[in-house]
Structure formats: structure tokens, C-alpha cells
Amino acid sequence: MKHQAMELHFSQSPRTPKIVFTITITLIILAIISLHYPLSGNPIFGFSKYYSSPSPEPSSPSSLNNNDSDQGSIKEVEGSEKCDIFSGEWVPNPEGPYYTNTTCWAIHEHQNCMKYGRPDTDFMKWRWKPDGCELPIFNPSQFLEIVRGKSMAFVGDSVARNQMQSLICLLSRVEYPVDVSYTPEERFKRWRYTSYNFTLATFWTPHLVKSKEADSDGPTNTGLFNLYLDEFDEEWTTQIDDFDFLIISAGHWFFRPMVYYENNKIVGCKYCLLDNVTDMKMFYGYRSAFRTAFKGINSLENYKGITFLRTFAPSHFENGLWNQGGNCVRTRPFKSNETTLEGDNLELYMIQIEEFKAAEKEGQRRGKRFRLLDTTQAMLLRPDGHPSRYGHWPHENVTLYNDCVHWCLPGPIDTWSDFLLEMLKMEGIRSYEDKLYPSDRKMRSARTAPEKTEAQNTERERRSTEWEIRSEITKAQNGKQAAGNLPIKLLMPNTFQNIKDIAPKTIPSASKIEIKRLRSRRSPHAQHGRQEEEMGRIA
Numbered sequence: 093m094k095h096q097a098m099e100l101h102f103s104q105s106p107r108t109p110k111i112v113f114t115i116t117i118t119l120i121i122l123a124i125i126s127l128h129y130p131l132s133g134n135p136i137f138g139f140s141k142y143y144s145s146p147s148p149e150p151s152s153p154s155s156l157n158n159n160d161s162d163q164g165s166i167k168e169v170e171g172s173e174k175c176d177i178f179s180g181e182w183v184p185n186p187e188g189p190y191y192t193n194t195t196c197w198a199i200h201e202h203q204n205c206m207k208y209g210r211p212d213t214d215f216m217k218w219r220w221k222p223d224g225c226e227l228p229i230f231n232p233s234q235f236l237e238i239v240r241g242k243s244m245a246f247v248g249d250s251v252a253r254n255q256m257q258s259l260i261c262l263l264s265r266v267e268y269p270v271d272v273s274y275t276p277e278e279r280f281k282r283w284r285y286t287s288y289n290f291t292l293a294t295f296w297t298p299h300l301v302k303s304k305e306a307d308s309d310g311p312t313n314t315g316l317f318n319l320y321l322d323e324f325d326e327e328w329t330t331q332i333d334d335f336d337f338l339i340i341s342a343g344h345w346f347f348r349p350m351v352y353y354e355n356n357k358i359v360g361c362k363y364c365l366l367d368n369v370t371d372m373k374m375f376y377g378y379r380s381a382f383r384t385a386f387k388g389i390n391s392l393e394n395y396k397g398i399t400f401l402r403t404f405a406p407s408h409f410e411n412g413l414w415n416q417g418g419n420c421v422r423t424r425p426f427k428s429n430e431t432t433l434e435g436d437n438l439e440l441y442m443i444q445i446e447e448f449k450a451a452e453k454e455g456q457r458r459g460k461r462f463r464l465l466d467t468t469q470a471m472l473l474r475p476d477g478h479p480s481r482y483g484h485w486p487h488e489n490v491t492l493y494n495d496c497v498h499w500c501l502p503g504p505i506d507t508w509s510d511f512l513l514e515m516l517k518m519e520g521i522r523s524y525e526d527k528l529y530p531s532d533r534k535m536r537s538a539r540t541a542p543e544k545t546e547a548q549n550t551e552r553e554r555r556s557t558e559w560e561i562r563s564e565i566t567k568a569q570n571g572k573q574a575a576g577n578l579p580i581k582l583l584m585p586n587t588f589q590n591i592k593d594i595a596p597k598t599i600p601s602a603s604k605i606e607i608k609r610l611r612s613r614r615s616p617h618a619q620h621g622r623q624e625e626e627m628g629r630i631a
Contacts, residue, residue, distance in 0.1 A: 175225030177514055178466040182425040182473055182504075185219035189502035190230070196261035196501070197268075202483035202490075203254060205500035210482035212423050215500065220470050220507045230509045232266040236288045238516050242336040243291040247328050249298035251405060252341050254498050256294050258505045259512075280327070293335070295328035298345035299377075300385040302326070310349045311365045314491070317345075320353045321380035324388040333394040339465065339512075340385065341402040343440060344497050346374045354380075374436075379443045386451030390458050398519060399455075401448045402465040402508070406437040407497045408475035420496035422475040425504075433472055441468050463515060467508055477504035 193199055193206045201207075220227055246252040260269065260283065269283035269292060279296030302323040310316030332338055351361040352372065360372035389399055409418030433441060445464075452462040471477075479495040499505035 175222055177220075177222045177225070177227050177511060178469060180220055180222035180227075180470070181428055182218045182470075183221040185217050185229075187229075188219065189216040189506070191261045191264055191502060193501070196264050198257045198260040198264070199501045200254070200257055202492075202495060203257070203479055203498050203501045203503075205479050205482040205503070208479075208482045208484060210479075210500070214423060215474075215476045215504070216502045218425055218504065220510065227510050227514065230262050230506065230513055232263045235509070235513050235516070236263065236266055236285060236290060238513075238520060239290045239336075240288045241290070243293070243334065244337040244339070245293040245295060245328075245332055245335045246339050246341075247295045247297060247332075248300070248339075248341040248402075249296070249343070249345055251344065251498060252339070252402070253294050253296070254501075254505060255339070255341075255402070255508055256292060258499075258501055258503075259509050260292065261501060262506060262509050293331075295331065297325045297328050298342065299350075300325060300340070300342050300381045306351065311363055312349060314348045316349045316351065316364060318351045318353060319377055319381065320356075321359075321377060322354045322384055324384065329388040329392070332389075332397070333392060335395075336397045337400065337516075338389070338395075338397050339400045339402055340389075341404075342378075342381065342385075343404045344407065346378045346381070346440075350374070350377055352377050352380075375439055375443060378440060379447060382444060382447040383450070386447060386454075390451060390454050390460055395460075398461045398463060400463045400465045400512070400515070401444060403444050403468045404437065404440045405467055405471040405499075406433070408478060409494075409496045410475075417494075418496065419494040420475050420478045420480050424476055426473040426475065428469070428473060431472060433468065437472075463519075465508070465511055465515065467511065470507060471504065474499075474504040 193204050206213075219229060246256045263269075263285070267285050267287055269285050271281070272284045272291070273280065273282045279294075281294050283292045284290070285292075299317065299319050302320040302325050304318050305315050306318045307316035346362075349361070349363045349365075351364050351366065351369065352359050358369055360370040360376065362372060362374045362377060364371075389395065408420040408422075410420060410422075412418035448462065448464060454460075455462050475496075477499050479498060479500050481494050482500075483495045483498070484490050484493075
């Protein structure tokens with residue numbers, strides 16, 4: 093009876109099979125979408141926020157790459173402060189590296205340290221641990237899904253190319269690209285990941301602005317270059333309109349002799365030894381070059397991409413200059429309390445931050461987006477990551493015999509892709525929220541843009557000031573306390589008040605730090621730069 097009643101019940105509902113069929117098909121489609129598009133902006137796929145929690149909960153979404161089970165975890169505690177992924181320490185990572193010089197063909201010879209006999213391998217077995225959170229190891233599947241149908245350009249010198257080659261090697265676990273370069277010139281390469289319709293490109297521009305080699309030898313046998321500081325380098329500024337992501341960087345070429353031009357007139361030079369030409373600091377040329385490069389980006393009406401400034405990565409020559417026997421033979425990273433950013437490196441970093449802030453402010457007015465890829469602290473702590481003499485055979489005659497500028501592959505530069513992927517995740521979140529709440533975003537933007545800009549500027553001021561505080565503390569401790577025992581991080585404590593609280597306890601009373609005095613440490617350079625700018629305008 094019961095069985096018959098059940099049959100009778102279903103027989104009276106002819107639409108039931110259709111409903112069941114519809115639900116079944118819907119579930120199958122959702123399952124397929126989740127497998128093929130694991131990084132969709134929708135929070136149901138785990139793409140909820142930028143930084144990982146320091147102690148992930150069991151409910152944290154896991155990576156959809158079988159070989160990287162938890163690298164894609166992204167979660168946020170509502171109301172919690174986002175973690176600064178650029179401030180931290182290097183910690184051991186026995187699982188690295190994630191490719192070798194035999195599995196990746198993209199490694200430039202001069203960075204192929206294992207091929208040329210580097211005896212130690214520990215330099216490949218460290219990862220970056222931010223203070224207060226975890227930075228996931230680069231997940232190539234995630235990255236390629238995020239950039240599907242997009243394009244990315246690296247603009248800069250050979251270190252920018254070094255970064256792109258690192259990225260190609262990391263992505264090689266999923267796919268190798270096809271060369272689609274429009275020119276045989278090695279300085280302007282393009283690669284296509286056909287399965288993802290993703291294009292990588294590199295634009296060689298060591299000075300970011302228009303320049304030419306005036307003398308192949310020059311005063312230091314490294315060439316003498318004419319820099320046209322107020323003119324765009326059209327080799328790249330005319331090519332980037334269609335790119336979705338632009339990663340711009342520069343630095344080491346500005347240490348070479350240069351002649352500065354503005355309005356087609358010589359306004360000075362850096363160690364050019366030319367008669368009747370005023371010798372100027374390299375900082376004038378460096379600041380002007382970034383200012384012009386950013387102006388070029390902001391002036392492009394059709395460029396709608398995101399511009400990342402990758403900050404300066406210091407070299408690590410010890411016991412001499414690069415051409416006077418200097419070398420980098422350390423085999424372990426520094427801890428953050430064992431070194432400090434100072435001198436020329438500090439000034440270059442500060443100039444980048446200042447020009448970035450100005451460009452970002454102008455970009456907001458023009459609808460352009462700028463982001464800061466701040467690699468400086470992490471790379472300052474890696475004197476062990478350079479090729480040194482292991483970028484060539486011992487008998488070869490090369491200009492940079494001991495290379496302490498570029499980075500071994502595999503090596504610490506691979507961490508730049510960890511940073512980049514996290515930043516791209518954040519962009520995905522912003523894009524998703526903009527589409528979900530377009531009207532709310534416009535109202536919030538109009539209401540909070542000034543506060544956000546002020547907060548960002550305050551944060552960068554705090555960061556740069558604390559570089560200087562840390563340097564002062566180290567110097568004040570000379571002969572009184574070992575640098576390794578200093579209870580202050582190299583960079584960016586949780587609050588600015590922390591520095592003011594700690595400093596009097598660690599520095600003799602006669603050497604107490606005043607913030608205004610610290611800021612004045614840069615005043616000779618900064619004032620000199622302003623004077624040089626005025627000279628350029630007068631000329």
C-alpha cells in the first residue's frame with residue numbers, strides 16, 4: 093500500500109523529473125566552472141581578500157593546484173588590519189627551489205650560477221616571511237588564470253629582464269611561452285602563453301628616458317651617456333597602450349658617467365670630465381628620469397593598465413667597488429637587524445617613493461592606477477643571492493667579473509613573483525567589488541579618496557623615516573651594543589609610536605632621536621636636488 097501510494101504521489105507531479113534534471117545539470121555546470129576557473133573574483137571560490145591570516149583556519153580555501161595544496165589560501169578577518177607583505181624576514185624553505193637551471197631554458201647565462209659551478213645551494217632555499225602573516229609561495233596555475241587574456245610588460249634595465257626570466261621559469265611548471273617578438277632585437281622580446289592568451293614583453297630602457305651612448309669608453313671605461321631628461325623614450329612609451337600591467341624599474345645604470353640635457357641643452361653631468369660642464373649628483377638625473385617616465389605614462393590617453401613601480405634592489409659589493417676587487421661571497425641572508433639601507437641606496441629609494449607619490453596623485457586625477465612593488469627591504473637582506481664569479485667561466489674576459497648586481501636563477505628574485513601574485517589578487521578583489529557595487533564605489537571614492545591618499549602618503553613617509561631611524565640606531569650603537577642584539581626591526585614597526593618608545597631605551601641619552609633631525613639627514617641631497625632642478629629650469 094505504501095509503495096503504491098508513493099507511486100501515485102509521483103504520478104500526480106509530472107514536472108518533478110524536469111526539476112530534478114534541471115538541478116542536476118546546474119550542479120554539474122557549477123562543478124565544471126569551479127574546476128576550470130578556480131580564481132574567479134567571486135568569494136564563493138575563496139577569492140575573498142588579499143593577505144593570508146597568520147594562523148589559517150580549517151575553513152581556509154585551498155589552492156586548486158594539486159602540487160601546491162595551500163599556496164592559494166586567501167582569507168581576511170573582518171576589521172583586521174592588512175598585513176604589509178614587504179616588511180619581514182627570510183626564513184628557511186627546504187622545499188625550494190621550484191625549478192632548476194636544467195628545467196628552464198629562459199635563464200640568462202650570466203645568472204646561471206649552478207651551470208658555472210657555484211658550490212653552495214642554500215641560497216635557493218629561503219622564502220620571505222612578512223611580519224604578521226604568511227606570503228604564499230608562487231602558484232603558476234593561479235597566476236596564469238588571473239592573467240588569462242591579458243598582457244604584462246617589464247620596462248627597465250637588465251634587472252627588469254632578470255625579473256621577467258624568473259617569472260618565465262616559475263611558470264614553466266605549467267606552460268612554456270612561444271616567441272612572438274616583432275623584432276629580432278633581444279632588448280625587445282615578446283612571449284605568448286597560447287593556452288592562456290597571455291603575453292609577456294620586455295622593453296630595454298636603462299635610463300627610462302631618451303638616451304644615447306656618446307662614448308663607449310668614457311671616464312670609467314663603462315661608457316658615457318647623454319640623457320635627455322625631459323624627453324620620453326619612445327621605444328617603450330609608444331608601445332604600451334594595450335598592456336594591462338606595466339612593471340617599471342631602474343637604478344644601476346645611473347651610477348655611470350652621464351651628461352644631462354634639458355630643452356636640448358646641457359645642464360650638467362655626472363663625472364663626465366668635460367670642460368665647462370658642471371658636475372652634479374646622479375640623484376638629479378635619477379629623479380628627473382622617473383619624473384619624466386611617470387609623466388609619459390600619465391599622458392597616454394589610451395593606456396588603461398596598472399603601473400607597478402618595482403623599487404630599487406641594492407647591490408652587495410664588499411671589500412671594494414665593482415671594478416676594484418669588490419665581491420659578494422656571503423652564503424646566508426642578513427637578518428633585518430644586521431644591516432641598514434643608507435647612503436646612495438637610501439637616497440635612490442627615497443627618490444623613487446617621492447616621485448611615485450607625485451605620479452600616483454596625478455594619475456588619480458587622470459584615471460590612471462599606480463601600485464608600489466616594494467622589493468627594497470627583502471633584497472637588501474640577500475647578499476648571498478648574486479652570481480658573483482659564477483656567471484661565466486673563469487677564463488672569460490667579462491666587464492662585470494664579480495656580479496653583485498643581478499640575481500642567480502633560481503634565487504631570491506623569484507620572491508618578486510610571490511609579491512606580484514599577491515598584488516594581482518588584490519586587483520581582482522577591487523575589480524570584483526567595483527562590478528558588484530559600482531554606485532557604492534563611486535560614492536565611496538568621492539568621499540574617501542582624499543583620506544586614502546593622505547593615509548597612503550603618511551604610511552610611505554613613516555616607512556622612509558624608519559629606514560633612517562634604523563640607520564641612526566645602528567650607528568649610535570657602535571661600540572656599545574652588537575647590531576645583532578638591537579630590539580628594532582630594520583623597517584616599518586607596527587606603529588610610528590613604537591620607534592619613539594624604543595629609541596630612547598636603546599640609544600644613549602645624548603643621542604636621542606628627534607624625527608625632524610632624522611628627516612634632515614637627507615636635506616643636503618634633497619636640497620641639492622631642488623637646486624639642480626632650478627638650474628635645469630633656468631637653462
